[in-house]
Amino acid sequence: MSVAVKDQAGAIENYIADVTRRAERVSREIAAANSETKNQALLYIAEQILASSTTLKQHNARDLEEGRKRGLDDALLDRLELNDARIQGMADGLQQVISLPDPVGETTAFATRPSGIKVGKMRVPIGVILIIYESRPNVTADAAALCIKSGNVTILRGGSEAIHSNHAISDCIHAGLDKSGLSKDIVQVINTPDRQAVKSLLQADAHIDIVIPRGGKGLVERVIQESRIPLLKHLDGVCHVYIQEDADVNMAIDIAVNAKSQRFGVCNAMETLLINGSIAKQVLPSLADKYESKGVELRGCPQTCSILPNIARASEQDWYQEYLGPILSIRIVEGLSQAMDHIQKYGSHHTDTIVTSNDAIAQKFLREVDSSSVMVNASTRFADGFEYGLGAEIGISTDKLHARGPVGLEGLTTQKFIVLGDGNIRE
Amino acid sequence: MSVAVKDQAGAIENYIADVTRRAERVSREIAAANSETKNQALLYIAEQILASSTTLKQHNARDLEEGRKRGLDDALLDRLELNDARIQGMADGLQQVISLPDPVGETTAFATRPSGIKVGKMRVPIGVILIIYESRPNVTADAAALCIKSGNVTILRGGSEAIHSNHAISDCIHAGLDKSGLSKDIVQVINTPDRQAVKSLLQADAHIDIVIPRGGKGLVERVIQESRIPLLKHLDGVCHVYIQEDADVNMAIDIAVNAKSQRFGVCNAMETLLINGSIAKQVLPSLADKYESKGVELRGCPQTCSILPNIARASEQDWYQEYLGPILSIRIVEGLSQAMDHIQKYGSHHTDTIVTSNDAIAQKFLREVDSSSVMVNASTRFADGFEYGLGAEIGISTDKLHARGPVGLEGLTTQKFIVLGDGNIRE
Numbered sequence: 001m002s003v004a005v006k007d008q009a010g011a012i013e014n015y016i017a018d019v020t021r022r023a024e025r026v027s028r029e030i031a032a033a034n035s036e037t038k039n040q041a042l043l044y045i046a047e048q049i050l051a052s053s054t055t056l057k058q059h060n061a062r063d064l065e066e067g068r069k070r071g072l073d074d075a076l077l078d079r080l081e082l083n084d085a086r087i088q089g090m091a092d093g094l095q096q097v098i099s100l101p102d103p104v105g106e107t108t109a110f111a112t113r114p115s116g117i118k119v120g121k122m123r124v125p126i127g128v129i130l131i132i133y134e135s136r137p138n139v140t141a142d143a144a145a146l147c148i149k150s151g152n153v154t155i156l157r158g159g160s161e162a163i164h165s166n167h168a169i170s171d172c173i174h175a176g177l178d179k180s181g182l183s184k185d186i187v188q189v190i191n192t193p194d195r196q197a198v199k200s201l202l203q204a205d206a207h208i209d210i211v212i213p214r215g216g217k218g219l220v221e222r223v224i225q226e227s228r229i230p231l232l233k234h235l236d237g238v239c240h241v242y243i244q245e246d247a248d249v250n251m252a253i254d255i256a257v258n259a260k261s262q263r264f265g266v267c268n269a270m271e272t273l274l275i276n277g278s279i280a281k282q283v284l285p286s287l288a289d290k291y292e293s294k295g296v297e298l299r300g301c302p303q304t305c306s307i308l309p310n311i312a313r314a315s316e317q318d319w320y321q322e323y324l325g326p327i328l329s330i331r332i333v334e335g336l337s338q339a340m341d342h343i344q345k346y347g348s349h350h351t352d353t354i355v356t357s358n359d360a361i362a363q364k365f366l367r368e369v370d371s372s373s374v375m376v377n378a379s380t381r382f383a384d385g386f387e388y389g390l391g392a393e394i395g396i397s398t399d400k401l402h403a404r405g406p407v408g409l410e411g412l413t414t415q416k417f418i419v420l421g422d423g424n425i426r427e
Numbered sequence: 428m429s430v431a432v433k434d435q436a437g438a439i440e441n442y443i444a445d446v447t448r449r450a451e452r453v454s455r456e457i458a459a460a461n462s463e464t465k466n467q468a469l470l471y472i473a474e475q476i477l478a479s480s481t482t483l484k485q486h487n488a489r490d491l492e493e494g495r496k497r498g499l500d501d502a503l504l505d506r507l508e509l510n511d512a513r514i515q516g517m518a519d520g521l522q523q524v525i526s527l528p529d530p531v532g533e534t535t536a537f538a539t540r541p542s543g544i545k546v547g548k549m550r551v552p553i554g555v556i557l558i559i560y561e562s563r564p565n566v567t568a569d570a571a572a573l574c575i576k577s578g579n580v581t582i583l584r585g586g587s588e589a590i591h592s593n594h595a596i597s598d599c600i601h602a603g604l605d606k607s608g609l610s611k612d613i614v615q616v617i618n619t620p621d622r623q624a625v626k627s628l629l630q631a632d633a634h635i636d637i638v639i640p641r642g643g644k645g646l647v648e649r650v651i652q653e654s655r656i657p658l659l660k661h662l663d664g665v666c667h668v669y670i671q672e673d674a675d676v677n678m679a680i681d682i683a684v685n686a687k688s689q690r691f692g693v694c695n696a697m698e699t700l701l702i703n704g705s706i707a708k709q710v711l712p713s714l715a716d717k718y719e720s721k722g723v724e725l726r727g728c729p730q731t732c733s734i735l736p737n738i739a740r741a742s743e744q745d746w747y748q749e750y751l752g753p754i755l756s757i758r759i760v761e762g763l764s765q766a767m768d769h770i771q772k773y774g775s776h777h778t779d780t781i782v783t784s785n786d787a788i789a790q791k792f793l794r795e796v797d798s799s800s801v802m803v804n805a806s807t808r809f810a811d812g813f814e815y816g817l818g819a820e821i822g823i824s825t826d827k828l829h830a831r832g833p834v835g836l837e838g839l840t841t842q843k844f845i846v847l848g849d850g851n852i853r854e
Contacts, residue, residue, distance in 0.1 A: 028767070113814060117805050117814070209828075255852060257852075366549065367459065370554065373844040374843060376848060378848025387540060387542060399657070401829040405844040416801060419809055420802075421803060422804050423682065423805075424805045424809065426806050
């Protein structure tokens with residue numbers, strides 16, 4: 001390591017140490033802020049974003065220009081772009097968070113114990129949240145809003161390709177916080193694209209309570225490898241629809257088509273269709289026609305291929321695959337038990353649906369399938385914070401602890417025990 | 428590494444791979460078991476433990492003998508010992524878990540969304556739980572009981588000093604599971620004292636959902652370093668009592684004495700007393716007399732030492748210290764804000780109490796102190812699963828995510844989203 005590089009690494013370490021120290025220092029301030037103050041800050045930020053539209057587009061233009069020079073592909077450049085509609089979208093998102101109830105300070109019922117103490121729980125912020133994300137600069141405003149509302153301090157580390165846009169948005173956030181009398185350090189945006197900054201942040205487990213990586217699988221896996229901080233993460237979305245023999249055929253076809261092809265490239269789209277052998281001949285041919293019209297490529301197990309002779313054979317690898325595109329693998333199973341075995345072995349604990357008219361079968365599927373969302377007679381595409389009524393989501397967790405599935409404001413909080421006494425001591 | 432040692436390491440790796448594979452294979456079985464079956468198993472285990480009293484004491488005698496040869500100290504040998512009272516205690520513990528309500532399958536209220544889907548949450552087991560613990564063999568029965576009741580598979584790794592006792596208890600657990608028709612693999616006790624086994628277990632993040640280290644700080648820190656699995660852990664218990672100027676003097680003295688000296692060496696004992704300067708002269712002299720009669724050594728800030736001239740000065744290090752013994756540090760503060768600053772800087776987010784007659788002050792303390800238990804006018808010693816009505820606890824968590832404070836059956840479960848539709852698709 002040359003002296004210059006070493007100095008650079010040292011300077012970044014010092015910078016990150018300063019960021020985390022500042023974050024910790026203001027954590028009690030935002031945790032104690034009342035709903036009115038937090039909503040006021042969000043409103044000022046929204047106003048500032050709309051008022052800064054020209055500046056935001058200028059900074060964004062620099063990112064786009066540099067991106068084009070670096071050869072970013074069109075899809076990435078599209079995600080990176082801030083136009084008037086997207087700037088309005090950020091302001092609307094802030095308004096939506098304002099309208100959500102504040103979870104902080106909510107208490108459960110208190111129980112009086114034989115000792116005389118009263119015991120309950122209070123919902124409180126987590127503390128300092130690190131969010132690492134890619135390309136789309138609107139995440140800067142969305143994530144900051146959810147963290148402010150839930151009483152948390154945020155450290156935001158966006159992608160290097162969006163650094164100018166993110167800083168322009170950061171300026172709006174700081175102006176809004178300041179106008180409402182809150183410290184700017186409640187939201188800090190990392191100012192260097194250097195990878196060393198992420199490394200240092202992920203080691204700061206003494207100061208950061210949770211890290212949320214938002215982005216592709218590569219990003220998430222890198223964070224898992226390097227982090228000493230608890231994670232809230234989304235890894236794979238290998239979602240299944242299982243059609244039971246007693247399913248309404250039209251309903252089964254509608255759900256299977258919607259789950260796969262309402263939108264491609266989303267984590268809650270179906271990747272594998274499981275179908276009971278006794279209904280397969282009734283369902284698969286007309287389903288295959290619909291998929292063909294949507295441009296979906298099918299891959300099947302041997303039995304499926306005997307019903308649909310024109311499709312390719314699915315390999316063992318296909319059952320594990322999150323295609324994130326217009327491909328679907330289909331397997332014929334003997335019944336519920338084999339369907340659940342398949343989901344446990346190949347699935348990713350994200351979202352799984354059964355189509356059935358038998359309530360006992362539905363209950364067994366609901367209880368025994370170990371996924372963050374388990375559904376009966378509904379499309380997997382509903383697994384979404386907005387559809388669930390959470391208002392907005394920071395992401396969808398495929399972890400089992402703390403928060404599973406779409407994570408909204410409540411997932412950014414935790415509960416502590418509250419004990420009320422009148423001089424009680426333990427005998 | 429010699430060939431023999433390498434072979435040994437390889438054999439242990441294979442053994443652990445087999446253990447985790449077996450654990451995963453039975454996770455759906457115990458998750459789906461109904462309350463009656465689980466309670467029946469716990470009853471059979473309790474009966475088997477009582478019926479095996481002679482065998483348990485024989486195996487325990489081997490551990491005690493080997494422990495004496497290895498020079499274990501008296502306190503450790505005492506914790507290791509199984510006598511009739513402790514064997515009865517294990518059986519009673521199992522009965523107590525039987526009497527607790529089963530959290531698995533509980534659902535929240537369902538909300539109907541504009542799309543027509545009904546969304547709620549269901550409480551479900553976590554999956555496979557690894558528990559690593561030291562010396563006291565009764566943990567084997569207690570931890571297994573809580574995990575069975577909450578529908579989880581357990582892998583238990585006790586201390587090498589208790590290996591014969593733990594295996595004799597494991598035989599009772601297996602007999603009880605078997606008699607109730609459940610697989611023995613639902614509870615597996617690791618059969619080797621080799622450290623490599625722990626290493627391999629802590630790398631098995633693909634098969635184990637959570638690890639709970641129960642033991643001294645050394646054990647917990649070792650697990651933090653080596654684990655790639657999410658942890659539920661108890662680190663430090665630097666608990667505070669803050670006496671506000673308006674506190675009832677007698678109540679303050681009672682609580683301060685109880686919090687420090689009702690029992691030494693427990694995590695929820697007070698380690699630092701904070702007291703408002705304007706009430707210090709009224710409280711400290713008589714409090715010091717009481718502590719003297721209990722054999723508690725006091726260490727004070729300069730102001731405290733001017734009121735209690737015979738005590739030693741507390742060093743900066745004292746404020747961070749979990750004494751786990753008859754030592755208390757005392758600091759005089761200007762008011763609530765300085766007390767909360769002290770708790771944030773030096774505390775461990777475990778349990779903190781305020782003694783005050785002012786409701787607004789109490790509310791501010793309750794809301795803003797970021798600890799797993801925050802109390803008003805009650806001794807810190809109440810921070811305990813039994814006192815809180817959880818029935819039994821697997822431990823006290825000082826983590827912020829998932830479960831904070833005493834962790835009972837609910838903390839061994841998680842919630843998934845349930846969606847009920849009647850053919851709903853996303854537009």
